[in-house]
Amino acid sequence: MRFAIVYSKQDKAGINIIEQFKKIAFAPEMPIIELKKDSIYADDLNEKNYPELKSIDFIVFATKHKSEKGNPSLSLHAPGNWRQADYGGKPGKICNTSAFVLKYLFQNLNKIANENKEVIEKYQITLECTHHGPLIEKPCCFIELGSSEKQWSEKEPAKIIAKTIATLQNYTPDEKWTPSIAIGGPHYCPNFNKIQLNSNYAISHIIPEYALPLTELILREAEHKTIEQIKEVLVDWKGCGNSEQRQKVAEVIEKSGLKFKRTEKVDKN
Numbered sequence: 001m002r003f004a005i006v007y008s009k010q011d012k013a014g015i016n017i018i019e020q021f022k023k024i025a026f027a028p029e030m031p032i033i034e035l036k037k038d039s040i041y042a043d044d045l046n047e048k049n050y051p052e053l054k055s056i057d058f059i060v061f062a063t064k065h066k067s068e069k070g071n072p073s074l075s076l077h078a079p080g081n082w083r084q085a086d087y088g089g090k091p092g093k094i095c096n097t098s099a100f101v102l103k104y105l106f107q108n109l110n111k112i113a114n115e116n117k118e119v120i121e122k123y124q125i126t127l128e129c130t131h132h133g134p135l136i137e138k139p140c141c142f143i144e145l146g147s148s149e150k151q152w153s154e155k156e157p158a159k160i161i162a163k164t165i166a167t168l169q170n171y172t173p174d175e176k177w178t179p180s181i182a183i184g185g186p187h188y189c190p191n192f193n194k195i196q197l198n199s200n201y202a203i204s205h206i207i208p209e210y211a212l213p214l215t216e217l218i219l220r221e222a223e224h225k226t227i228e229q230i231k232e233v234l235v236d237w238k239g240c241g242n243s244e245q246r247q248k249v250a251e252v253i254e255k256s257g258l259k260f261k262r263t264e265k266v267d268k269n
Contacts, residue, residue, distance in 0.1 A: 001101075003168045004056040006045065008035040013064035013145040013152035020155065020162035021062075027169055031056070039063050039142075040079070040088035040133040058101055058139045060165055065128075065146025073146040074113060074157060075188075076106050077128035078204060080135070080225070082211035082218055088133020092217065096139040098227050099180060099204035100173035102127075105143065106196050109164045119157050127189045127196060129208040130222075139227050177202040179228035181219075183249055184209050184236030184263075191236050194268035201234060201266065209239050214252045223256070233260040 005021065007014030018032060031052040035042050039061050047053045065075050080094020089095075106127060113120050128144075143161055145151055180201045182192045187208055196203050204226040207218060223230045233253050240246045253260045 001057045001171055002029060002055055003058050003060060003171070004031045004033060004053060005060050005062055005165060006033045006035060006039065006042070007062045008037065008039045010038055011064050012149065013158070014039070014062050016153060016155070016158040017062040017145060017161050020159040021165060024159065024162055025166040025169070027166065030169065042134040043089070043136060045134060045136045045138070053138065056138065058098060059136070060168070061140060061142045062161065062165065063142055063144050064152050065144035067147040070148035071146075072123040072151050072157070073126060073144075074109060074123050074161060075126050075128050075144045075146060076102065076109060076141060077206070078102065078130045078141050079132055080130045080205070081132070082130065082207060085133065089135040092221070093135050094130055094205060094221055094225050095136055096225050096227060097141055097204050098139050099202040100177060100228060101139075101171070102141055102204060103177060103196055103202035104167070104171060104173060105141070105164055108167045109143070109160070110197055112163045113160050116156060116160060119160060123157055127193050127203070127206065129187050129189060129206040129211070174200075176200045178231045179204065179226060180232050180234050181222045181226065181230055182206040182234045182236070183214060183240065185239035191239070191263040192234065195234060195263065195266050198268045199266055201232070202228070203234065204228070209241055212241055212245050212249070214249045216252055216255065219252055219256055223258070230258065233258050234266065235260050235262050237262045237264070
């Protein structure tokens with residue numbers, strides 16, 4: 001599998017991550033593409049406009065993460081919009097991604113971060129649910145440094161993300177992993193973080209509680225936009241709203257022919 005890294009010249013965190021990457025890795029097989037626009041609006045990121053993408057299987061966006069609270073974080077997620085498109089992309093459309101690449105990156109992000117005591121004491125390592133643009137054809141994910149201007153310029157956390165991206169030079173998925181999609185819970189996915197890190201389930205797209213009620217179209221989009229064949233759906237049952245919404249989740253999954261498992265039934269140790 002061949003990877004490319006994409007960042008925006010408008011993005012302080014992206015620039016910081018790429019600077020650190022160039023210091024620690026020599027990866028001529030992993031092209032670095034600079035965008036003039038913000039990454040979430042890069043719907044024109046394709047082989048026609050960027051010929052260096054022709055032999056690429058997966059794109060990693062190195063970007064900032066921004067939140068109102070501004071908590072320090074290193075985060076990872078697939079892009080796309082379950083409903084409206086407030087920040088790039090198109091309503092109800094998500095990008096292709098890989099459950100295995102996301103799991104591989106998340107495990108390595110945690111491992112590398114835990115080697116730096118100063119960073120791990122300050123920064124939260126987390127998945128995010130699928131959100132924002134762009135909408136592109138190539139499978140992709142975002143790996144982000146957040147969540148305020150102070151963190152975007154810090155070198156050590158940027159170096160951790162750079163080292164994590166560099167591990168893709170040796171990318172090898174585990175044959176024991178089970179490709180999955182996840183439903184329920186809050187934006188920062190505490191239950192799915194544990195599963196992605198400590199179980200054999202590999203999670204691609206995450207549909208949060210605020211995107212419910214679940215529809216056949218949303219579930220189909222999540223399944224079809226995962227390059228691996230989905231084997232099971234993981235459901236944060238308590239994080240699926242009221243009893244009516246929970247029942248709707250179960251009905252839609254069962255109608256699709258997929259199996260589901262509640263997160264409390266998954267061994268996360």
